[in-house]
Amino acid sequence: MLGEYRIEGRRASEIAASVERAIGAGELQPGEVLPPLRELAVELAVNPNTVASAYRTLRDRGVIETAGRRGSRVRPRPATTPREALRVEAPPGVREVSDGNPDPALLPPLEGALAEAAARGARRPVLYGSPAVDDDLEALARAAFLRDRVPEAPIAVTSGSLDAIERVLAAHLRPGDTVAVEDPGWGSLLDLIPALGLRPVPVAVDDDGPLPGRLARALQEGVRAVVVTDRAQNPTGAAVTRARATELRILLAEHPGVLLIEDDHGHGIVDLPLHPLSAVTDHWVLVRSTAKAYGPDLRLAVLTGDAVTVDRVRGRQRLGPGWVSHLLQDTVTHLWRTSAIDPHHIAAAYGRRRDALIRALAERGVRARGRSGMNVWVPVPDETGAVARLLHAGWAVAPGARFRMQSPPGVRITVSGLSEADIAPVADAVAAAIGVAEGRRYE
Numbered sequence: 001m002l003g004e005y006r007i008e009g010r011r012a013s014e015i016a017a018s019v020e021r022a023i024g025a026g027e028l029q030p031g032e033v034l035p036p037l038r039e040l041a042v043e044l045a046v047n048p049n050t051v052a053s054a055y056r057t058l059r060d061r062g063v064i065e066t067a068g069r070r071g072s073r074v075r076p077r078p079a080t081t082p083r084e085a086l087r088v089e090a091p092p093g094v095r096e097v098s099d100g101n102p103d104p105a106l107l108p109p110l111e112g113a114l115a116e117a118a119a120r121g122a123r124r125p126v127l128y129g130s131p132a133v134d135d136d137l138e139a140l141a142r143a144a145f146l147r148d149r150v151p152e153a154p155i156a157v158t159s160g161s162l163d164a165i166e167r168v169l170a171a172h173l174r175p176g177d178t179v180a181v182e183d184p185g186w187g188s189l190l191d192l193i194p195a196l197g198l199r200p201v202p203v204a205v206d207d208d209g210p211l212p213g214r215l216a217r218a219l220q221e222g223v224r225a226v227v228v229t230d231r232a233q234n235p236t237g238a239a240v241t242r243a244r245a246t247e248l249r250i251l252l253a254e255h256p257g258v259l260l261i262e263d264d265h266g267h268g269i270v271d272l273p274l275h276p277l278s279a280v281t282d283h284w285v286l287v288r289s290t291a292k293a294y295g296p297d298l299r300l301a302v303l304t305g306d307a308v309t310v311d312r313v314r315g316r317q318r319l320g321p322g323w324v325s326h327l328l329q330d331t332v333t334h335l336w337r338t339s340a341i342d343p344h345h346i347a348a349a350y351g352r353r354r355d356a357l358i359r360a361l362a363e364r365g366v367r368a369r370g371r372s373g374m375n376v377w378v379p380v381p382d383e384t385g386a387v388a389r390l391l392h393a394g395w396a397v398a399p400g401a402r403f404r405m406q407s408p409p410g411v412r413i414t415v416s417g418l419s420e421a422d423i424a425p426v427a428d429a430v431a432a433a434i435g436v437a438e439g440r441r442y443e
Helices: 012-024 037-044 048-060 111-123 135-147 161-172 187-195 212-220 242-253 307-318 326-337 343-363 383-392 420-433
Strands: 064-066 072-074 155-158 178-183 199-206 225-229 259-263 283-289 301-305 375-379 410-414
Touching (some): 012 048, 048 064, 048 072, 111 326, 135 283, 155 307, 161 283, 178 212, 187 199, 212 242, 301 307, 343 420
Parallel strands (some): 178 199
Antiparallel strands (some): 064 072, 155 301, 375 410
């Protein structure tokens, strides 16, 4: 069975380990169908419940997926192969415009904030049994949420937005449940969902956010959760408008049992207003990370949501890391309280580069998207060829495969490292890479 490979083991843990070894060694390929559990039980001379337990373990780990009567198969994209691996390494002399990093020149200096946090820690050491969330940070976060018309609700602090989303999903969903996600969307999220044993359901997006018709279809199909990026969507730069938020809220209100997760990805780097969907379903959260505004190494996000969800997140957190370091919390509190960054200035800086690149591409007959944030999404007919030709021309862009499920090919260009002088060369290289005739360029 399964070609030359033979699954072995007498206990569930041994059977599961045998399958994982075969996948790791390449002897079981993505998409390959595993034997029906009763057939494998006979082959191994074990109880069918033992095989069922092994398959359940593999599903929980995101190694295999089960599709009813079609049986169990190796995941087409095993959770051990992250989309981050689908990247172009920039050799010497090639400019890196694929990494999604903020412009270091727009990040605040941390020396004063870290010194203040250390001094505060010396005055008031944080010991076991201390509150998980710093009172000052909680007050600042709650006030900011209220200003953006997010309903008043409990606050939790996690180690970044992906950590928050993972904890919220785990608090409500079980392996096999489906989650509606944006397509194209955040590659790390598209990895996380199957790693939790969940199944992603793609929802197309335009510049104003998820398309209502596509979300309606996903809800009708019975998704258990929906993840929406409010602003600076990665990779397209979409931002949910007031009109789109109204449409989405109407749809979600018809499915109050669905878990709603909002990721305010652009907090601190965009000046477009937030149009939250919060509290339209029974269970919901809105997450804000410090990474883009204050720096990726400040691994901290604040979330607010319904009392049950936040309580579950906090409870499970207590059994793991316990809390996010108060040194980090105090650092962020100091930066926030002293207005260490000017979101309008940062938004304008990224906006000038983003808009200039989109205009330059349009002048060369290339359509591109980027309503907010630091990325520009460029649809291309041949993704692999475009990435390779751009690399040859001296530009390392992000392959769209890192962000796509069913959406058409594209590439993502991060503008945070571009200067005014870079815009025309990048646009020329993109136009040449996707085969746009030079005669279509307009001055």
